Amino acid sequence: MTDTAEPQAIVVVERTYRASVEDLWALWATKDGFESWWGPEGFRVEVHALEPREGGKLTYDMIADAPDAIAAMKQMGQPISHNTHGRYSTFKPHTRLVLTHDIDFVPGMETYESVIEVDFYPKGEEARMVVTIHPHRDPHWTKMAVMGFTSQITKLDRRFNWSE
Secondary structure, rough: OOOOOOOOOOOOEEEEEEEOOHHHHHHOHHHHHOOOOOOOOEEEEEEEOOOOOOEEEEEEEEOOOHHHHHHHHHHHOOOOOOEEEEEEEEEEEEOOEEEEEEEEOOOOOOOOEEEEEEEEEEEHHHEEEEEEEEEOOOOOHHHHHHHHHHHHHHHHHHOOOOOO
């Protein structure tokens, strides 16, 4: 695979939950919070390092743990567990964070960075969360990242009884 010369769209996912900004923030900035929802359906994570500060490390294993997810990973020739490295590029408590992940699993491509921005807005007894997913170097992996995030956010949708 090679870098794409064609521009790709940034994807924005917005949710308003009956929760506090502090509760939503904790899902991104604490080990227990992150492990409680990160990863698409059929996957879970085990956090090894989470340093909640600007420049702080985020290291975890993404693990397929449902039979269909395990089968899908094997069919794609991918391992069922992958160690993931990232950092908090921006960390403004209860307001904004930016996660930068090192993407090192794309066959034939050197490691590159992937960026996810998250903004939090209090709204009375609710909180709005705006997640901006920046494109990967290859449209296939952008699509996979968006599908993965769309799947994993359903865990929060269920937790907070969100509906469109």
